[in-house]
Amino acid sequence: MMLTNADLVELTAFRHALHRRPEVSGEERETAATIVEALSALRPDHVITGLGGHGVAAVFAAPAPGPTVMFRAELDALPITELSGAAYASELPGRGHLCGHDGHMTILMALARLLSRRPPAKGRVVLMFQPAEEDGSGAAAVLADPRFADVAPDWAFAIHNMPGVAIGEALLAEGPANCASMGLAMTFTGRTSHASQPEAGVSPAPALAELIPALSALGQGGALGPDFRLVTITHARLGEPAFGIAPGEAHLWATLRTLGDEGMADLLASATALAGDAAARHGLSLSISHHDVFHACTNDPEATAILARALDACGIAHRPDDLPMRGSEDFGRFGAQAKAAMVFLGSGRDHPRLHNPDYDFPDDLIPIGARIFERIARDLLD
Template sequence: MNDISLTNSDVVELTAWRRRLHTMPDVSGEEVETAREVVRFLSETGPDEIVEGLGGTGVAVVYDSGVPGMTVMLRAELDALPIEELGDPEYRSKVSGKSHMCGHDGHMATLAAVGRALGRQRPAKGRVVLLFQPAEENGAGAAAVIADEKFRDLTPDISLSLHNMPGIPLGHVHLKDGPTNCASRGMKIIMTGKTAHAAWPETGISPVSAVATLLPALSGISDGSVENDDLVRATVTHVTIGEPAAGISPAHGEIWVTLRTSTDDQMSALVEQAETMARDAAAADGLALALSYQDVFGHCINHPAAADILRAAMDAESVPHVAGQAYRASEDFGRFAKVSKSAMLFLGAGESHPALHNPTYDYPDDLIAIGARIFLAATRQTLG
């Protein structure tokens, strides 16, 4: 593949498209209109194949050289967040209570920029798959894509992704080998006893004592750090006991707690620890216990070979980069490590830029071309 650069016209059009996406956010699992817009925009680049309905609403856009070789997958996310936008750009969200406060609109525009270049000239060998993945924010999307039979024909050898990151200088990159994002899951603990008159609580079975025991016990689980790749932590996020009535001793207690660890192995041990605590507390007071999980994310770990591809690409494009550190936040891109060598880089959105999920966040448009240059250089080095 020759050195293909984006034109000034490309940058203007891609910026306008990113802002269009910003006005029309879809939350996890509801990305129908966003996916339709991706198909419309990328169809103009003349790809060899477009696969729709992947893992739900996902879209894969394929550029095939026709020459045997590896498959390189570049991934962006389709979904927005259930957050009311409080900033006031001209292109602010038109959907009440929903907005692109994580920058997935910019990630999609970056992949669209790559598609523009690949539409003009294919790689020398192999193929590039641009994956627009649904439902990253709730951890369900990557697993659904991989489980989809349509993904079998798209399975990559190398998977690459980026995420913008406020707090890092604009256009600078953090990229490290090994763990980059924590495993996490929301654990719901429900304990059920028997109501009683508040004057005779001894005639019922109340979860109050069990809840009172579990709250400090779960909150006390905190060890290690992301810097040392050994973080283990539980964070209580929601608690309810009984009904808002003064005359009833309660029968129902509910605790929501987020479990977070640097690696999947550590998560298995933490789940066992938290479940044992819950079972012991419930059994001590004769309570029925129900446990369930939501927003389940595996860890994200960069394969050294895939990370080296990105480092070489950044060197070729003179993009400044350092190793950086892992992040407590979770990312479901890590699931692609089970089917390919994968790596994610963190592209600086500016040291004083509003944080991710902040209601005034907005993706810096300058990052579209920078991210695309890195990805195009990575495909050149891998596929020629």
């Protein structure tokens, strides 16, 4: 079944409306309400709202038993000012759909139209509009919600658009697709003193000076193999912006990145030990918190094969080049519950990159993504 020209006009307008009103992780209330309103005309068998926060799950069920197949999109935008110049650019200062989640949602809405006209012959399709992907908390919250058990999938699929890859082409490979990552926030507390008498205080400056290169040395990147480790210092602050005060507190943030979850546990232990040792040697107290925790995203072989067949049937060339990616994706958490796979769909070789202020999702991908997802649903449920 194909989307009509009228569908494409309406879906494009829907995407532009989402684009104008971006909401960041955990704040997607208006976006979720827009999704629910649009779904109401398509008569899914069941809609769950407030899932794991502002998540929405729409279920299209067949009378005959069969597997549950989930297709996932993300609700959230980024805390970045948009500079695309589009007529439908963000109306909210400092907020922008600069990763294409508005387009991913629209692909699911296009799939909902197709399913409303021709429901699955068996089993269920679940359209998962997931909150808070960008900070890594959304998938975990959805999985922890007791109502998720009602829609727990046997199969899970996702599309992410990918600048640098031509439209009509895709990246797909079984095995590792995205790295695990974690934000490590460290606070070192000593004692301030007058800048003329630094010896009367306990400054965290020496510890900070040691730790920045030491943490970086724990993971210097390189080839994306099993031993890949990368530590990126993302923020540092020492004392107050005053010339008369020797510092008594310092903050250091680092992002840890590994190919797999086991490697992350080892890297976290090493980084924590380094920070603890530096604090102890310099007479400082230390507090550590973890943020933006992403599990590794691994494509299941069977799910990847299903995706590959769908791409072939849709005439979309695909290759395993440039995979896995250093970036992280919390879709990986669904892989613990279902046979899951993600494909990276080209959004143009020269298209602005994800998270760039001039990025905008290409509307041409809406029918392509919907066609891929519908083919998967038909292959598994017809």
